[in-house]
Amino acid sequence: MNDWDRPVFDMREPLALEMEPGHDGPLFLAIAEAITRDITRGRLKPGARLPGTRALARELGVHRNTVDAAYQELLTQGWLHAEPARGTFVAQDLPQGMLVRRPVPTPMDPVAPRAGLAFSDGAPDPKLVPDKALARAFRRALLSPVFRAGADYGDARGTSSLREALAGYLATDRGVVAEPSRLLIARGSQMALFLAVRAALSPGEVIAVEEPGYPLAWEAFRAAGAEVRGVPVDGGGLRIDALEAVLARDPRIRAVYVTPHHQYPTTVTMGAARRLQLLELAQRQGVTLIEDDYDHEYRFEGRPVLPLAARAPEDLPLIYVGSLSKLLSPGIRLGYALAPEPLLTRMAEARAAIDRQGDAPLEAALAELIRDGDLGRHARKARRVYRARRDLLAALLGEHLAGRATFDLPAGGLALWLRCEGRSADDWAKAAGQAGLTLLPGMRFALEGPAPQAFRLGYAALDEGQIARAVEILAQSVPG
Template sequence: MREPLALEIDPGHGGPLFLTIAEAITLDITRGRLRPGARLPGTRALARALGVHRNTVDAAYQELLTQGWLQAEPARGTFVAQDLPQGMLVRRPAPAPVEPVAMRAGLAFSDGAPDPELVPDKALARAFRRALLSPAFRAGADYGDARGTSSLREALAAYLASDRGVVADPARLLIARGSQMALFLAARAALAPGEAIAVEEPGYPLAWEAFRAAGAEVRGVPVDGGGLRIDALEAALSRDPCLRAVYVTPHHQYPTTVTMGAARRLQLLELAERHGLALIEDDYDHEYRFEGRPVLPLAARAPEGLPLIYVGSLSKLLSPGIRLGYALAPERLLTRMAAARAAIDRQGDAPLEAALAELIRDGDLGRHARKARRVYRARRDLLAERLTAQLAGRAAFDLPAGGLALWLRCTGVSAETWAEAAGQAGLALLPGTRFALESPAPQAFRLGYAALDEGQIARAVEILARSFPG
């Protein structure tokens, strides 16, 4: 797309302007004006056309890259994602953001996106070039399998076994264009149309959209300081015969960041086995554990025969623009997932998959993960220090043992009102309304800090403190 993109933006409609722009682009995708593969204008050109700061447009693009609506291609530009499930391309509003307010800058706490500046770009570029020049790629060998290239599936299987204690047969792994596609395919395989899936509340709205697009009903189950409440799930099962699956983020619950303890994990596995439930485990940020012993996924402890689909992402480890997720599933479910994937996207990005397989085998990905953990832990600690110093008595948080976000609970004020004031001052926030399904929204913010450097974190907390209502 060479010409500036004409978007209908109402600056007075409320909330962060970058989210208003992201919503407008999403709407144009769902109504078919922007087709899969369509090229978007550069951030500078669109900012000029809309009369906003370039950082604001960049923040909107990053939000949509994180959500999977867009994909970035080095040296080419930003495009509408090719792999959007057909069920998403309808007139359905995106998960409701904060009531929009005009912003004067592009500073934003994300939902937990990594810092693309840390990507091992030189190692990735070398591996990508070798993949493009390899005889196998030129001959077309090993390409066309809907599960993904065997090289990456084999490398991932070894990685999951050594890093997470998950025994993974490469034949039971499927590579997807991001975890969003993997969640959609998992729901298509595990649920019949009209059946219901239990999800955490507050929880991950984009997973809910993927499940709905696959034809499933979504039921909220509350979380507490230990993650998904097993007693509430059992009560939901007793009154809803359509409930056939459960979606969980046990490592760092999204959005609250709490870790599900060992006892509750065992209770969940026992309950799933007793009721014949499918489990979809989203281990979206496993690499980012800063303290304490490693916590193994449910997939590492699941009883033989339990229909558990384990979903992970390489995008969180590298960059939102690198759209690679994966799923590990029993053969019966994986066969269904591969068939559904072939119907919407015959195969993945073979050169990129081959390049990432090389990064895993050569240890470059592991070295990057160790470096990223050091950087993100320092940023987490700085954010915690600044919040404690400047927001004592006005907000509270529990320091998460890992992950790329912090859950900040408001004290005596509306999170939405605070978000509006911060948006006017130049800081975009994600309040609890973004993560509520049916229950009242929590008065809290998810502060994704990883993509902010030290100076940006300090400025963001200053704006947060200055914009406190009252």
């Protein structure tokens, strides 16, 4: 039986990985590269379970921590998905085009990209997760009499304990008045966005989105039956004048999707005047606003900026979407949505049809982390770490790329928007890829208009040494 005929993965058999000879990087990256090759060539398929770190370490003859580091790298990049108490799996939602059987690069191929460093789209560092506190809370949730008796189990909106804890958290941290009955817990913000559009729009209606913007949100909206229409952004976020013009031209637009806190991907914050204009326009036109506040916790300086949901008129249909995955780890899939009762009811009905309930023990554990203050302490620690990494990246970019690229220092978030000066971002990304650095050029975030010549540099999952090396490669790869 050759590799192509072998089962995806059988827990009774070892997983044979072929690592490139002569790999000059860390061993954990060689393991991560071998796994990604098996995913892209089709040997490991979406949803396939990977062996535990102890079993794979034994098979490869390496330390367990090395395999764990490889898994964490792939979790951060989105190749893998971890489920507490179940294991680690190949992600189901890999980007389109990755699941094609491709030739495996050989060491003799001078143009084959090498696995190495990657600027993500803004993923957090999973090494900072308060794993001990989370493990204790998860164990208590599993052993609690309430959980064992089956109470508080089966509600499509999520466990009442987490909805109550989140309601208090949102009121204290973000000024958002949230009744627990109007909250829905989802398996990540991606599910929440899908449910939001499924509830707010009928098939064939249109949602206006920011451009450049968030492609995974667009895919969720299309999967829910909506058409997607781009509206340009500028240095202040979504352009309200352009949105008003689009609404006047197309009466089928029934919703607007925005990321006002840190616009994705450019990181700019929408100012107070423009926020008020957006709320007034949405109310006047009778459209639903979907606010994606994906990384609110990461504000490093300046006065706190409250969400649109904190000051929206009561009669304005606004669905507020957030995520705890950005605060903890991409492997912990937990998002939430706050919506008016009619919309939330429709969201819960749609959720029940595809996923009867969430992960009750995980939700109970996270509720405990919120109530005990562990989540707040983690957020404060993470902000200190990420601010230092942002400042280091900004200093190094200013030192090594002056005159070749520019950026505005973001007040928060986990990424930086680097604009190329007179150069093709695609060519630059290809050159950097050959040197071992993965970049996300502007074409990844374009919907209808021309691709911005820029990169989204998600730095949070890189330590200081990795940031320095990444900037070094970036500077050495500047196209002529």
